[in-house]
Amino acid sequence: MSRTSKQWADQPKLPPTHYVNSRIYTDDAIHREEIEKIFNRVWLIACHESELPNKFDYRTFLHPSGRSLLLIRGEDDSVRAFYNTCSHRGNRLVQVPAGNAKRITCIFHHWSYDPKGACIDIPRETQGYGDRICKANVGLREVRCERGLGGFIWVNIDDASESLTEFIGDALEDLQVELSQSLEVFHYHQAIIETNYKLWHDTNRELYHDYMHYHNRLTGLGQKGYFDRVYHPYPNGHVQLDSMEIQYQAYRGKQRTLTWPGSKAACHKLIDIFPGTTFILRAPSMRVDTMTPLGANRVMIEFRGLGLKNEPAGDRAERLMEHNNLWGPLGLNLHEDLLANELQTDAMRDGVEAAYVLHAREENNTTQDEIGMRQYYAEWGRRMGRSPHDPYGKATAAVAA
Amino acid sequence: MNADKEISDLVYKSCFMLDEMDFSGYLSLCAPDYRYRVVAYSPELRKDMVWQDVDKEAMQHHLELVPKHVREMVSVSRFPTVYLIEYEDGGRRAKVFSGMQLFKTKLDGGETRLYAVCRLNDVVDLSNGAPRLLSREVRMHTRQLGTGTQVPF
Numbered sequence: 001m002s003r004t005s006k007q008w009a010d011q012p013k014l015p016p017t018h019y020v021n022s023r024i025y026t027d028d029a030i031h032r033e034e035i036e037k038i039f040n041r042v043w044l045i046a047c048h049e050s051e052l053p054n055k056f057d058y059r060t061f062l063h064p065s066g067r068s069l070l071l072i073r074g075e076d077d078s079v080r081a082f083y084n085t086c087s088h089r090g091n092r093l094v095q096v097p098a099g100n101a102k103r104i105t106c107i108f109h110h111w112s113y114d115p116k117g118a119c120i121d122i123p124r125e126t127q128g129y130g131d132r133i134c135k136a137n138v139g140l141r142e143v144r145c146e147r148g149l150g151g152f153i154w155v156n157i158d159d160a161s162e163s164l165t166e167f168i169g170d171a172l173e174d175l176q177v178e179l180s181q182s183l184e185v186f187h188y189h190q191a192i193i194e195t196n197y198k199l200w201h202d203t204n205r206e207l208y209h210d211y212m213h214y215h216n217r218l219t220g221l222g223q224k225g226y227f228d229r230v231y232h233p234y235p236n237g238h239v240q241l242d243s244m245e246i247q248y249q250a251y252r253g254k255q256r257t258l259t260w261p262g263s264k265a266a267c268h269k270l271i272d273i274f275p276g277t278t279f280i281l282r283a284p285s286m287r288v289d290t291m292t293p294l295g296a297n298r299v300m301i302e303f304r305g306l307g308l309k310n311e312p313a314g315d316r317a318e319r320l321m322e323h324n325n326l327w328g329p330l331g332l333n334l335h336e337d338l339l340a341n342e343l344q345t346d347a348m349r350d351g352v353e354a355a356y357v358l359h360a361r362e363e364n365n366t367t368q369d370e371i372g373m374r375q376y377y378a379e380w381g382r383r384m385g386r387s388p389h390d391p392y393g394k395a396t397a398a399v400a401a
Numbered sequence: 402m403n404a405d406k407e408i409s410d411l412v413y414k415s416c417f418m419l420d421e422m423d424f425s426g427y428l429s430l431c432a433p434d435y436r437y438r439v440v441a442y443s444p445e446l447r448k449d450m451v452w453q454d455v456d457k458e459a460m461q462h463h464l465e466l467v468p469k470h471v472r473e474m475v476s477v478s479r480f481p482t483v484y485l486i487e488y489e490d491g492g493r494r495a496k497v498f499s500g501m502q503l504f505k506t507k508l509d510g511g512e513t514r515l516y517a518v519c520r521l522n523d524v525v526d527l528s529n530g531a532p533r534l535l536s537r538e539v540r541m542h543t544r545q546l547g548t549g550t551q552v553p554f
Contacts, residue, residue, distance in 0.1 A: 076553075189544055191545065191547060214471075297402075320451060324453055335549045335550060
């Protein structure tokens, strides 16, 4: 039966953990607060080590704060990260996504920096600055940078936050063997989608949407054991889904046979790292999604497809083919996920009667339980100091009154 | 009939067929050993990426699956322009270099936006009657495709 305006606006008769106010997906002020309270305080993947394999290779990364970061491998083979900003007049130093340079020179006034962020040249330094400014005091702003499991390079612009090891904890243990191989990125693309970053990440935290994917309906969803897979929450908002061997014959006419070291053939694994990184293995393909929110209703998602370094050409071709068929920009599944999120945002436009979004499925934490989202929003609420079901405190105030 | 016109018509027809989602029509323009690749240079990785690489059988399987998948409600319009035709192998085949723009028009409201630009590097078989596509390499200029598409370029 349909609902009246009042019924639509009434809070669901569910525990507060089982729904969120859709304004958390559309409100500009909440978005700005998320940047400050979440993204500026957590570890985020900036790139993979294979994207800067050689000494003096560099890579840029758009941090959600809006800052461009510059990552550069030094002569000592260490990767360091800095604000991609000249200390002189704030110009952006590096304009391209990747390259190689022993020194970084600003195009504007030719101030130069070495790969450790030290300023090494200021044209006509003493003539113009006397003893007021010297190179030693105007190095680049360094950002915490650590190599994590799998060779991913993580950054954190909060100098006071916990270490990467403390942040991740044991959340990646189910991919420990797979990520301990020597990996390289063979695919990279960005998708800028008109949606809130959390809506994209929600999609990676539940398999209830498998009904949308023709591929998934024919493969995993119809298999024995699908509904036995359990989501395991970890501290800091991370979550991991039990693995399963997927039967692909119904969709492709044949089963996948090429494995990923440490995994069985056709193994499916899924790990989500708060606030928006996802590791997915559909052996033989591995994909890692990362996100940079560009606004309340806009997100840039970076998709990386990974293979093993120096693997035989035939293996790489098969891994690439399986990756592209589903996950490439022309793949059959990825479009469906991205479209669903844009349609959610289209329907949620910040209007008069914001909807409630239900996260109420309970099935003993198994595949189609929505525990992945409930756990996410518990962490979100903790960091934001807001209740996702009542982000403005109006309902709570009304009850108190 | 003028060979240049026949070849150009082939390129244009292949794009019109895809606009109309006439997949069997598109495949009928392809030789039995057709190969289709989509490549893009990645400045992030500093190397070429392959986004799709299929033979005719795999292309046919892919196209059979497209209507079964959820898809954006838009029409896609392809605007190819044949720039250059080079004959080789005694006129038995030709290399065709074209540029192409694609636009998406929403069914709801009719707004049109530029979606992608690319180059088409085709090899056309002229040895057996009507020209047929022997291979197509789509070299993408655009690397950000929003929600993307499942239909070949």
